Amino acid sequence: MTRTTPPRPADLEAAFPELASLARTATRLHPRPGIPSPQDSSIGGPLLWPASEPWPHCGEVAHHTSPIPLMSVADARLRQRLAAARDSRAAARPSREGWGYNPYTPEERAILEQIQAQDKPEGPVSMLPVAQLYLRDVPGLRPPEGSDLLQVLWCPFEHDDGMPTTALFWRTAAAVSDILLAPPEPAAIYGVFYVPEPCLVHPEEVIEYPSALELGKEMRERLERWAVTEFGIEYLDLCIPPGCKVGGYINWGMTDAYPTPCPTCGTPTEPLLTISGKEWYFDVHHWIPYEDQADNLAWGPGQDGPARPTRICVSDDNAQIIQICPASPEHPHTQIMQ
Template sequence: MAQLYRRDVPDFTGPADADLLQVLWCPLDHPEEGGFANWSLTDPHPMDCVECGTAMTLLFTAASSEWHGTGGSWRPVEEPPGVSSVPTDVSIGRGYGLFVFRCPESYEHPPATAMQ
């Protein structure tokens, strides 16, 4: 479970009466919030709200690995050389990432997902 509090996440968005986002998928304690989806397998695909057609924004990313690069070039400095970038052995698809999107018009609209 990942718990993201409004006070701890820059640009946190949510209903005015809520200050916590809970996600029941997180093999480690390093979830990524916001940012941009990595469209590495396909060209960028529009993620539009099924309720109103508004372009959705990335809410949360669950990645299959802690860092990228076979040589460890993206390895955090606190991780020793040679350590696995997948310490939990949990893989999304075939090593992809799961992106969860939200509608900026209404928190009542359903989320959308993409896997890349």
């Protein structure tokens, strides 16, 4: 099933012709729970990983491990399944009344109580697949010459920058014949939100405009005033869609916009992949694909439901933006949070 983003309620280029030259194409990934195979583009799905190649590990020792008890990957998946079942029961209730009261059943509670907290893992931590994207599904990937597959893994612990550390691999899919079928898993992880629900993706290209924080003061003030007075909406809800995407702009706001040069050569880096748990906000309708709008209404404002298909939540529900150097694929990627 495809996903289609409705048009914005406001025609930004008609009102501000100077935005036309700044428009960028991004690809919303629209992850939805499924059973991806190594041959599929996915979020949290199995990777087309060569059996002969070592699986990536994180050697960092200063992992943040509080205040959440550590748990195994299997227990994290169990907890997510129980939470999804509980939330679905709430969504099926005919009345919106008592929306916040949404308990586990005694049976579910008994299962949850048996989940054992795990000790902090000793030694390197196996990384977890976050994203696998084939060029055929996401033409906007712009891989290095000869590659047609991007694989991103992360260490399921928060590091000093407040995010999981990521590892990036570009491959040629046809060169992988012997696939690693049972990759290692970390013995313990930090919270369920860094174990993505396996999702198939439904890529859709959309047009983005820069965050107001990347524009001059005069333009920024005009844009923000116009959006609020004409449409009762903030410009940041018009310029850039939320959720997982490839390319496009950074929706600054947690901090002011700042330069992010390549650590090797100083060239300004470009956003490659944005990982974000919330695919849309309940009442910002123009970012909710037509195909999901009925489902969104069934859930109501207090619950994530279909708006958080990956069940990811980076730090305080921010976006993790992986950036690469346009000058060379050999230069290390960087990441920021917004």
